[in-house]
Amino acid sequence: MSKTNLPNESIETYLIRRRALMRLGAMAGLGAALPGLRAQAQAKPATPLQFVGWQYNPQIVAQNVETFEQLYDENVNYQLIPGEYAPITETMLVAGKKFDMMYSEEATLARWITAGWAQDVDSMPDVAAIKASMVPVGVRNLSLPNGKLGGLPYYAGYGSFIYNEKHLDQAKLQPPTSWAEFLEQARQLKKDKIVEFPYVSAWAHQAPSFSWSLFSIWYSEGAKVFDANFDPVFDDKFTSVLEMHRTLYRERLVSPDIFTLPQEGVPSYATGQHTFAVIHDYDQKVLNDPKLSQCAGQVRNAIMPGATRSTFSWVSMYLMGAGAADPDRAWNLLRFFGGKAKDGQYHVIKRWALQFGLGTPYTEVMNDPEVAASFKSWKDTDVALQQLQNSTPRDVGKTLWYQDWDWYMMGAVQDYIRGSQPTSALVADLHKQVGVFKARYAT
Structure with missing residues (x-):
C-alpha cells in the first residue's frame, strides 16, 4: 500500500480546504447563502444577483463577492452547493431555479446552454477585446462548438x-x-x-x-x-x-x-x-x-x-444564466470574477494565481511581475509555457x-x-x- 501518513494530515487538510471538499453541515444546507452576505442583501439593489458556486474556498469567494458589491454598489446572493456540484445544480435548474452566474466545466458548457439554463456571452460588450487578451487555446476551451464564446475563465489548467x-x-x-x-x-x-x-x-x-x-x-x-x-x-x-x-x-x-x-x-x-x-x-x-x-x-x-x-488542457468558467432580469448587471458580475473589473484590476483571477497557483488564459495576468515571480518559485515557467502552448x-x-x-x-x-x-x-x-x-x- 502507498504510505500517505507522513505529511498526510497537513496536506490532506490543506487540499480539502483548498478544494473545499468539506461538508459545511447546517451552515451550508443546499443553496444556503454564506453568513455575512444575508445582511448585505437588504442594501443596494432590491433584487440580488443570484450566483451559485462549487466547493473551492467558499470563504474567499464570499470575500470576492463583498469586493464586487462595494466596487459596483451591488447586491449578490452567493449560494454554495455542497456535494457534487454539477448534478445538484442541474437538478435545481430542472426544477426552475434561475441563476445570473454559475460555475461550469467543459461538460456542462454546451449542455446547460442547449437546455436554456445559461446563455453564451458572444454578443456582450467588449467580447472581441476580451478574446484578444487571451491565449488562443484558452479562447478555444471557452468556446461552444459553433465558435461563440460560452463564458469567462475561472482558471486554466x-x-x-x-x-x-x-x-x-x-x-x-x-x-x-x-x-x-x-x-x-x-x-x-x-x-x-x-x-x-x-x-x-x-x-x-x-x-x-x-x-x-x-x-x-x-x-x-x-x-x-x-x-x-x-x-x-x-x-x-x-x-x-x-x-x-x-x-x-x-x-x-x-x-x-x-x-x-x-x-x-x-x-x-x-x-x-x-x-x-x-x-x-x-x-x-x-x-x-x-x-x-x-x-x-x-x-x-x-x-x-x-x-x-x-x-x-482545460478552462473552468463562469456562465451567464439565461433570461437574466438585468443582463448588464450579470455581465458586470461575470467580468469581475472572470476578467478585468471596471477599475482595471483582475481582482479574483490574480488572487487565485498568487495564493493557489491557478493559471489563466489572460496573458496580462501571466506576465504580471508579481504573478510571474510567484510561479517561478515552484515551477519552471518556461517549460510550463511551452507545455500550455503545446496542449490539446x-x-x-x-x-x-x-x-x-x-x-x-x-x-x-x-x-x-x-x-x-x-x-x-x-x-x-x-x-x-x-x-x-x-x-x-x-x-
Whole structure:
C-alpha cells in the first residue's frame, strides 16, 4: 500500500480546504447563502444577483463577492452547493431555479446552454477585446462548438508531467521523452530500490481524475480519441496508452491502492515515495511547499513524454444564466470574477494565481511581475509555457452525450487494468458505447 501518513494530515487538510471538499453541515444546507452576505442583501439593489458556486474556498469567494458589491454598489446572493456540484445544480435548474452566474466545466458548457439554463456571452460588450487578451487555446476551451464564446475563465489548467529530481539523480537518469523510456526508467527505479512505486496519478473514478489523466497521456502520444465530427478514433496510439496503464499496474510500478488514492494522488506524491506523476499543473505548488510536502524543492516539471509531447488542457468558467432580469448587471458580475473589473484590476483571477497557483488564459495576468515571480518559485515557467502552448483542448467534451460516455469509460478502463479482458474487447465496447450514448441524445 502507498504510505500517505507522513505529511498526510497537513496536506490532506490543506487540499480539502483548498478544494473545499468539506461538508459545511447546517451552515451550508443546499443553496444556503454564506453568513455575512444575508445582511448585505437588504442594501443596494432590491433584487440580488443570484450566483451559485462549487466547493473551492467558499470563504474567499464570499470575500470576492463583498469586493464586487462595494466596487459596483451591488447586491449578490452567493449560494454554495455542497456535494457534487454539477448534478445538484442541474437538478435545481430542472426544477426552475434561475441563476445570473454559475460555475461550469467543459461538460456542462454546451449542455446547460442547449437546455436554456445559461446563455453564451458572444454578443456582450467588449467580447472581441476580451478574446484578444487571451491565449488562443484558452479562447478555444471557452468556446461552444459553433465558435461563440460560452463564458469567462475561472482558471486554466493542463495535465503536467512532474518528476522527483533527487530520485533521477540517484539513478543517473534524465526525464524521459517517450513513454517507453518512462516505463524502463520506472522499472530501473524499482529494481534499484530507489522507490517501490515510481508512478502515481489520478486513477479514481471521477471526472477531474482518471479521465483527465488518460486524456493528457492520449494527447501526448498523438491519439485523437475523437475526430472533428466527434466520432471515435481508437487507433494503436489509443490502445498503447491503455496497455501501458495495465503494465504499470501488473508490474506494481503503481501502488495497489491507486484507484482509491484521495485528492488525485497529490498527498501520496508529497510523501516523497514516488518519482513520476501526471497532475493538475497547479498542484506542483503544493508539492514544493515545505509545510505540506516531504519532497519540497525536489519536484520539477518537464514536457510530457510521448510522440507529440502534447497534453490535455482545460478552462473552468463562469456562465451567464439565461433570461437574466438585468443582463448588464450579470455581465458586470461575470467580468469581475472572470476578467478585468471596471477599475482595471483582475481582482479574483490574480488572487487565485498568487495564493493557489491557478493559471489563466489572460496573458496580462501571466506576465504580471508579481504573478510571474510567484510561479517561478515552484515551477519552471518556461517549460510550463511551452507545455500550455503545446496542449490539446477536448472539444468533444462540449457535446451533450460525452459526459455519460466519459463516466462509463473510466469504470471500464479501471476494470480492464485490474482484469484480463483483451484490449480489443475493451476498445470495441468503448466504441459501441459512443453510439449508445449518442442515440440517447439524438433529436
